[in-house]
Amino acid sequence: MSQVYVAGFGIVSALGIGAESNLKHLKKGVSGIRKPKYFHSKYAENYHFGEVPFSDEDLIRHLSFGPPENCSRTNILAQLAFEEAIQSAGLSTSELSSFRTGIISSSTVGGMCNTDDLYADANEFQDPSQFIHTYDNANHALELAKKFKIKGFMDVINTACSSSANAIMLGTQLLLSNQLDCVIVGGVDSLAKYTVNGFNSLRILDPAWCKPFDESREGLNLGEGAGYLVLKKSAILEKNTLYVNGYANQNDAFHPSATSEEAHGPILAMQKALVKAELVPNQIDYINAHGTGTPNNDRTELFAFSQVFDGIPPYSSTKSYTGHTLAAAGAIEAIYSLLALRHNETWKALNNPTPIEHFKAQEKDNLQKEIHHVMSNSFGFGGNCSSLIFSKVV
Amino acid sequence: MSKSREEIALELKQHIVTYLNLLDIKPEEIKNDEPLFGGDLGLDSIDSVELIVMLDREYGIKIKNPTEGRTILNSVDSILDKIQSEN
Amino acid sequence: MYIQEANHIGIHVPDSDDLGNIFLENKCFLVQEPDYTGIIPSNILRRMGKAVRLGMGVALPIIQKYPVDAIIMGTANGGLEDCIKFLNQIVEFEEGVLTPTNFVQSTPNALAGQLAILTQNHCYNNTHTNNALSFENALIDLKLQFEDHENIQNAIVGAVDEISTYNFTIDCLTGIFIKKDQVAKNWVLENYKGAIAGEGATMFYLTKHSNNTSTIKIKAISVGLLLDEHEISENVKELLLKHQLSVNDIQFISTGRNGDERYQSIYDQVEALFPNAALNHFKSKCAEYKTATGFAVYEAFQTLQKQTKTSHYLIFNTLNQRQSLILIEKESN
Incomplete structure (x- = not known):
């Protein structure tokens, strides 16, 4: 039976540009969350964010293929991660433009990162701004398709904070169904007044550094970034190859912006992903949790762990390093899961002095043992819950 | 001339209906002592945030603490007490 | 399906x-x-x-x-x-x-x-x-x-x-x-x-399966991105070939003509491939929006319900550098 394996990946987050920079900070236990330097908002003064620590101009200098035609921060971040992904997978130009290669991306904010320009454009207060073409939710993906001549397939998913997890799932299914030979999947979001004010209006932003799974947690920090994975299919996988082993998309069916106490959606997503991977719960070595740091999410996610697993495996939320990168979170955390598998390590759960009691969890961080199977969770508004399982060939 | 409690109550109910876009409820149908949450009105947590915004924009009352919010937003009466104590 | x-x-x-x-x-x-x-x-x-x-x-x-x-x-x-x-x-x-x-x-x-x-x-x-x-x-x-x-x-x-x-x-x-x-x-x-x-x-x-109440199925969906005009016609032919159909097997062709001069020649080309099919311009009834092909499939469903013989209905649409073909088949009663 064929498996879908990860041929390469690329990432940009508050921990820097590239997988190497991200891994270095994770190993050191250094968070990327701080008061932002480049993001303009009333909240930039006092709130903490997982900002990518470069200006747009500096980010453009890191691009190998020149700036995107429509140059929003979202589009720049997407291209940065995309370039690293295709380079690390060694994709040739002919492979990219083959009718058997596709892209599935996702973004919640897209061009709305330029909130003030959108305001002026939508209300016709000015001549069209330079960002007029970027507001479409699919623009970032179209820019990538145009630049890298991807003609085989393109899709854009928006299931809020689980978007790129669903892109990974759908890409895997396209390969398994033999519609494509190669698919680049992931997502991007940049900091925007739009989302900052949105989450703030729901009173779920913690102005200070977020505290996932801590008794004193008060909310999330928004972050920005992009992550892309290059997926391919093969019947024979070499030792240590990383592959997509399980996936599930279920709905909590409870509330537009909160998870149910009973955690129906999270439980179903994890259980079905395990079934798909043909694993029993205790085979999971580490869970990269959704762990936003809101009182609601972390309590219900932990409850869900207690229902799915006999003994909860080591888990942590890397959102204490990156903030919540929304549509990009699924892909960024999938990449952290892959790094955990590749390097047989997990990283210190930051800012977690008083872990939520009540649920018995094992040692949670700085895991140093052979890691075979990692679960990555992504839950979003609209009750969208997705769970992915990545594994390593032994 | 200051408004009577009943006048303020009616105005407040009109704001509640407008801000929450309650479709088949008339302002005068909301009873002063009726619990706003968990009762017949079917309001939830998003509505409580909407009401906090309403109190800020219409009455200049700022509620920072959610626990305090829950007490104040209990009923029309409890909101009226808060409005009158602020003036 | x-x-x-x-x-x-x-x-x-x-x-x-x-x-x-x-x-x-x-x-x-x-x-x-x-x-x-x-x-x-x-x-x-x-x-x-x-x-x-x-x-x-x-x-x-x-x-x-x-x-x-x-x-x-x-x-x-x-x-x-x-x-x-x-x-x-x-x-x-x-x-x-x-x-x-x-x-x-x-x-x-x-x-x-x-x-x-x-x-x-x-x-x-x-x-x-x-x-x-x-x-x-x-x-x-x-x-x-x-x-x-x-x-x-x-x-x-x-x-x-x-x-x-x-x-x-x-x-x-x-x-x-x-x-x-x-x-x-x-x-x-x-x-x-x-x-x-x-x-x-x-x-x-x-x-997933026919349950006898409906024999109208979406037989194929083909999507294109950033295609040249000649590639679009090729795609139509390829789709028919793949499903062993000739142009004369298509009784109904519905296209997304939308009054925009930039798309007219593409629509001309595709429509010209089906001289014998009944031609429909679905946007004359729903105008342009980005998910208008939903309405096109709705119309196809209505039309095919009235057919008694095996019939094929093809929808072609293009907008914003994207193209799609949806092939719908009515199996004979």
């Missing part, structure tokens, strides 16, 4: 050249929304923006009748009106205390999420926002779920987009739409510098 039922809320199609006051005032075709009383619970209706309302309006009559194993939506914009309302609040109240409802309603997955909540459905749930291929991607998604999950046997799949002042403004600025004071009834054949905007919501109940 088989179409069991379809539901649509769309624009009012004028019978004469007189387009009526609503068009004159708005310069686009707007839906006349039904009275949702009895369809959508009022306590939920109060929060909804137009796109979610429209979507619920077409989905609930279906979703309450059948078991649903997957909910998959296609929407280019989702609730854009709510989105810009929230944006206006951000600017006008200088990032002060803002009401969250518009924000929550503006996420494009709000409709799929709300459908899950109302029907307490924990099943597969996805939303595609790929501009003019959002609906096609939703259909492809379902096809994959049918293949991959034995327990997914049926689904509700939708195509929903609203026109609001704001996205109309933006899409006029980007050149997709054009504002006209007056257009002829057959405006889709004109050579304007943009399309006439519309909106609509279509919902389908689809099953």
Whole structure:
């Protein structure tokens, strides 16, 4: 039976540009969350964010293929991660433009990162701004398709904070169904007044550094970034190859912006992903949790762990390093899961002095043992819950 | 001339209906002592945030603490007490 | 996959050249929304923006009748009106205390999420926002779920987009739409510098297998991106070849002609391939919006229901550097 394996990946987050920079900070236990330097908002003064620590101009200098035609921060971040992904997978130009290669991306904010320009454009207060073409939710993906001549397939998913997890799932299914030979999947979001004010209006932003799974947690920090994975299919996988082993998309069916106490959606997503991977719960070595740091999410996610697993495996939320990168979170955390598998390590759960009691969890961080199977969770508004399982060939 | 409690109550109910876009409820149908949450009105947590915004924009009352919010937003009466104590 | 039922809320199609006051005032075709009383619970209706309302309006009559194993939506914009309302609040109240409802309603997955909540459905749930291929991607998604999950046997799949002042403004600025004071009834054949905007919501109940009540199936969906004109005609021929059909096996061809001069030659080419098929311009009845192919499939379903012999209905659409072909087959009774 064929498996879908990860041929390469690329990432940009508050921990820097590239997988190497991200891994270095994770190993050191250094968070990327701080008061932002480049993001303009009333909240930039006092709130903490997982900002990518470069200006747009500096980010453009890191691009190998020149700036995107429509140059929003979202589009720049997407291209940065995309370039690293295709380079690390060694994709040739002919492979990219083959009718058997596709892209599935996702973004919640897209061009709305330029909130003030959108305001002026939508209300016709000015001549069209330079960002007029970027507001479409699919623009970032179209820019990538145009630049890298991807003609085989393109899709854009928006299931809020689980978007790129669903892109990974759908890409895997396209390969398994033999519609494509190669698919680049992931997502991007940049900091925007739009989302900052949105989450703030729901009173779920913690102005200070977020505290996932801590008794004193008060909310999330928004972050920005992009992550892309290059997926391919093969019947024979070499030792240590990383592959997509399980996936599930279920709905909590409870509330537009909160998870149910009973955690129906999270439980179903994890259980079905395990079934798909043909694993029993205790085979999971580490869970990269959704762990936003809101009182609601972390309590219900932990409850869900207690229902799915006999003994909860080591888990942590890397959102204490990156903030919540929304549509990009699924892909960024999938990449952290892959790094955990590749390097047989997990990283210190930051800012977690008083872990939520009540649920018995094992040692949670700085895991140093052979890691075979990692679960990555992504839950979003609209009750969208997705769970992915990545594994390593032994 | 200051408004009577009943006048303020009616105005407040009109704001509640407008801000929450309650479709088949008339302002005068909301009873002063009726619990706003968990009762017949079917309001939830998003509505409580909407009401906090309403109190800020219409009455200049700022509620920072959610626990305090829950007490104040209990009923029309409890909101009226808060409005009158602020003036 | 088989179409069991379809539901649509769309624009009012004028019978004469007189387009009526609503068009004159708005310069686009707007839906006349039904009275949702009895369809959508009022306590939920109060929060909804137009796109979610429209979507619920077409989905609930279906979703309450059948078991649903997957909910998959296609929407280019989702609730854009709510989105810009929230944006206006951000600017006008200088990032002060803002009401969250518009924000929550503006996420494009709000409709799929709300459908899950109302029907307490924990099943597969996805939303595609790929501009003019959002609906096609939703259909492809379902096809994959049918293949991959034995327990997914049926689904509700939708195509929903609203026109609001704001996205109309933006899409006029980007050149997709054009504002006209007056257009002829057959405006889709004109050579304007943009399309006439519309909106609509279509919902389908689809099953993996024929259950004898319907023998109308979506046989193939082919999507194209950034294609040259000659590649588009090749794609049409390839699709027919793949399904062992000749051009004469296609009884009905429905194309997305939208009055925009930039697309006329592509439509000319594709239509010319089928000289013997009955030709339909579906946008003359729904105007242009990015998930208008949902309406095209709805029309195909209506037409094919009246056929007794095996018939094939092909839909071709192009917009914003994307192309799609949807082949629908009626098996003989």
